Amino acid sequence: MPEPPPPRLDEIDVQLLDLLQRDAGRTLHDLGEWVGLSPSAVQRRIARYRKDGLITRQVAVLDPHRFGPTVLAAVLVTLDQESFEHHRAFAERMRSTPQVQQCYQVAGPWDYVVVLAARSMRECSRLGNRLFKADDNIRRYETLLVFDTVKTGLALPLPASQPSRSQDGRS
Amino acid sequence: MPEPPPPRLDEIDVQLLDLLQRDAGRTLHDLGEWVGLSPSAVQRRIARYRKDGLITRQVAVLDPHRFGPTVLAAVLVTLDQESFEHHRAFAERMRSTPQVQQCYQVAGPWDYVVVLAARSMRECSRLGNRLFKADDNIRRYETLLVFDTVKTGLALPLPASQPSRSQDGRS
DNA sequence: TCGGGCACGCAAGATTATTGCGTTCCGGCG
C-alpha cells in the first residue's frame, strides 16, 4: 500500500496547487508573481508535487458540446452476485470503456455510480445495453439522463495550510 | 446560443485532441512525432482548438488520497418546488461550493446528481446538512458514500474522424 | 487553366523552463 505520509504543505503550496488545478497553463513567472516567489522556486515546488504524486497528470479539458450532440448520463447499478471476481470483472469493463468517464463503487442499495458520455442518444442506449443489460450479473440499473451540466471538474477542496514546514529561507 | 457548427476534424485532429485530453504535458515535438507533423503545424492546430473552444482549459489533476483522508460521495437530490428560480438558486449554490466537484441536472424522479469531495466524513456530513438539509426546498436527498473510485476523468469519446477537410499540403 | 485559400515545413526569434551557485535561515549537537 503506497501511502507515504501526506507531505506537509505550507500556505504557498496550497495556493500553487489550487492555481494549478484550476489552470495549469500559466507560466512559472505568473505563478511566482501570484504567490510571491521566484520562477525557479515555483518550478522546484511543482517538481516536488509531481515526485510526491500530488499531481498525477495534466490534461486538456474538452467541451463536449463543441463536438456536436453529446449525451451524458449517470447510471446507478446493482450487481446480482457480489463475489470479489464479479466486482473485479465489472470494474475492469468500466475502465476499458472509453465512454465511461467515471465509475464509483458506493455504499447502500446501489453498488456503482457510472457517468457515461456518448455521441448520441442511440449510442447511449446501445452502451447501456452492452454494459449492463447484456451482463447477466447485473440485478438492476437505472439511467439518469443528464439535461444540463451545472458544474464539472475534478478540483479538490484543499486542506487548510498546515502551519508546519515553517523553515524556509525567503526574505 | 453560441453554437457555431462543430468544426470538421480530420484524423490528425482527433488523434491530437485525444492525446491532449489524456496528457497535456507533452511537447509540440512529441505530439508532432506521434501524429506525423512538425511542431509548428501541431502548434497551429492546437491554437485553433482553443480559438474554437474545443479545448476549454488545461488543468492539473491532483490525487485526492495523497492529501490525507478524503471522502467522496454521490448525492441524489429532488427539489420540492420546481420553479425556475429555485433551480437557478440551487445551481448557483452548487457552483459556488468548492467541495462540489460535479453537478448534473437529470431526468426522472431525481432532479440532480451531485459529486462531493470532502476532507473527512465529518465535513462530508456537514456539507450534506448545509447544502441539502438546511434548504427547505429540498424534498429528499440520498447520499451514496464512495467506497472506491474505479475510474475518474473527464475524457470524452471522440467522434470518428470525419473524412472531410482532406485538403492539406503535407508531404 | 488560373488564382485564392489553406496547411505545411523550415528556420529564426521570443518566451519559458531548468540548473548551478552562493546565500540565508533554522534546528540539532557538541
Next chain:
DNA sequence: CGCCGGAACGCAATAATCTTGCGTGCCCGA
C-alpha cells in the same frame, strides 16, 4: 553558546520549448 547540515531561496546562465515569418505545394472554384 557556537558550529554544522539540511532545506529553500534568488539570481543568472543555459537549455528547451513555443511562436511567427516566409516560401511552397495542393485542392477547389471560377
